[in-house]
Amino acid sequence: MNKAIPVFKHWAPEWLIRFTLLIVVLPGVVLFALSVSNVNAAAGFYGISPNDVQYSLIILYAAMASFIVLEGRFFKNIASKEYLLIGVVMHIITCYLCYVTRYFFVLLVLRYIQGMLTCGTISITLTLMFSRLHNERSKEIAYSIVYCILLAVVPLTTLLTAAIIDTFNYNVIYKCAVYSYIPGAVLMFLIMNNVRFNRKVPLYRLDWPSFVTYSAALCLIGYILVYGQQYEWLDDRRILASIIAIVLLAGIFVIRQLSLKNPYLHLGAFRQPKFLLGALLLFVFYIIRGSFGITTSYLGTVLGLDPIHIGYLLLYNIAGIILSVIISSRLVLLKKPTRLIFIYGFVILLIFHVRMCFIFSTQADSSDLIIPLILQGLGAGMLMVPIILFVVSSCAPGFGTTGSAFGIFVRFFGFCTSIGMINFFQLYGQRDHYNRFQEQLSSLNPVAVQRLTQYKQVLIGGGTAPDQVVKIANGLLNKSVGVQAQLRFAVDYYQFISWLILAAIVLIALFPSVNQTNISIKSNQPAPVAF
Numbered sequence: 001m002n003k004a005i006p007v008f009k010h011w012a013p014e015w016l017i018r019f020t021l022l023i024v025v026l027p028g029v030v031l032f033a034l035s036v037s038n039v040n041a042a043a044g045f046y047g048i049s050p051n052d053v054q055y056s057l058i059i060l061y062a063a064m065a066s067f068i069v070l071e072g073r074f075f076k077n078i079a080s081k082e083y084l085l086i087g088v089v090m091h092i093i094t095c096y097l098c099y100v101t102r103y104f105f106v107l108l109v110l111r112y113i114q115g116m117l118t119c120g121t122i123s124i125t126l127t128l129m130f131s132r133l134h135n136e137r138s139k140e141i142a143y144s145i146v147y148c149i150l151l152a153v154v155p156l157t158t159l160l161t162a163a164i165i166d167t168f169n170y171n172v173i174y175k176c177a178v179y180s181y182i183p184g185a186v187l188m189f190l191i192m193n194n195v196r197f198n199r200k201v202p203l204y205r206l207d208w209p210s211f212v213t214y215s216a217a218l219c220l221i222g223y224i225l226v227y228g229q230q231y232e233w234l235d236d237r238r239i240l241a242s243i244i245a246i247v248l249l250a251g252i253f254v255i256r257q258l259s260l261k262n263p264y265l266h267l268g269a270f271r272q273p274k275f276l277l278g279a280l281l282l283f284v285f286y287i288i289r290g291s292f293g294i295t296t297s298y299l300g301t302v303l304g305l306d307p308i309h310i311g312y313l314l315l316y317n318i319a320g321i322i323l324s325v326i327i328s329s330r331l332v333l334l335k336k337p338t339r340l341i342f343i344y345g346f347v348i349l350l351i352f353h354v355r356m357c358f359i360f361s362t363q364a365d366s367s368d369l370i371i372p373l374i375l376q377g378l379g380a381g382m383l384m385v386p387i388i389l390f391v392v393s394s395c396a397p398g399f400g401t402t403g404s405a406f407g408i409f410v411r412f413f414g415f416c417t418s419i420g421m422i423n424f425f426q427l428y429g430q431r432d433h434y435n436r437f438q439e440q441l442s443s444l445n446p447v448a449v450q451r452l453t454q455y456k457q458v459l460i461g462g463g464t465a466p467d468q469v470v471k472i473a474n475g476l477l478n479k480s481v482g483v484q485a486q487l488r489f490a491v492d493y494y495q496f497i498s499w500l501i502l503a504a505i506v507l508i509a510l511f512p513s514v515n516q517t518n519i520s521i522k523s524n525q526p527a528p529v530a531f
Helices: 014-037 039-046 050-077 080-100 104-131 136-167 172-191 208-227 237-259 267-271 273-290 292-301 307-333 338-359 366-393 402-442 446-459 467-510
Strands: none
Touching (some): 014 104, 014 136, 039 050, 050 208, 050 402, 136 366, 208 402, 267 273, 273 467, 292 307, 307 366
């Protein structure tokens, strides 16, 4: 960066600079969570399945995870102001195209491009943000703020988009995204000088083959985990072909990295035990975090709350996230043992899952969920920042961006695995409970069946029930059985997650080097591009 020219103009106050950086980065983060803010509304508008909506998010995530290394070359070639404005303008164009399109395949292509653009926009914005910080303490606090925003973006997006989707068509949220980028772009253009943070590096010898290979493999991994259950896994040729393609692409990618002088990803980073342990904990954390979607689904499908009221309830979750991020950042600054920070967070999440096993019912009141929602936010916020900083700190400085890139891959893979596990448990677990309830109903003794029939007749005024009334009664009964099966599936899955959390706590307690590690971000800068 040229020291003679400041990044921002001298007349711009510090509060205006920070506010501008926030409103520039926030639309990209919110855009990331749009796909899961209201899955049913998106599926209904485009005429696709919920799995298709999930995959549109996976595509964006895969683009971000694979482009992060290549993005650094573009950042070093273009001046910061031009780079940021180019990214914002292209974001506006893709959001407008998402607004006008009705075709799912076109939407996937646009979402992939948005993933690459989001990676670049967030990267330059965070670089500008951390250029304002001059000591390790302020950087750790800044990372806590960034990850707090990432954790809270899904419930916040749910609340912000609920009223829009309830009033307009689903695609209007992309139109709102277009307008949300304009204020930040205008302010940034006015207050920023056109300076460079690095020496200009020409755009030659870009490792496009590694990027394409890596990105294709991630897209296929997401495809298998999202659609595998729907297509009966290996019984479907598409899933089998995808698995074979992933193996071939992975082999090509590894061979290429070993043969390159400057590899896309340094495979030597994976020889470090602490780095692998941190990656495992991050993977488990994202599986655990994915189970929270069952709670939000329960609020809408079983308790019958509309998205707006669900968003209001999720404010308690946001409050828990903010509180725990403040606490965890304080513990990191005080150099408290890493092991204790991890155990605190996992224990809180364990309490949340166990508590929810007793709350899942058709008679639950929304007020009963306030404390569990706060607990989930506390646990997630306690773990998010320390685990990611632990992963990156465990990676040797010589490996460049490999620690950050692999951290994003683990988050991507954990998120996709969580979707696959929920789909698997939901199909087989819910169907098993549904069949059991039906068997119990059919095994009622004749006297009970006769009394049930007499009760129906009394409700409709006596006499023989018309065929239409019988069909309605049977439909309501089947619906009730389906709801009970869904509740039993939720309890089973949360019990499984509880055992997984216990296993994570035992692993942390038995791994001695965790307690000897002080989290540091001096050597590497974690890329907080995550969902």
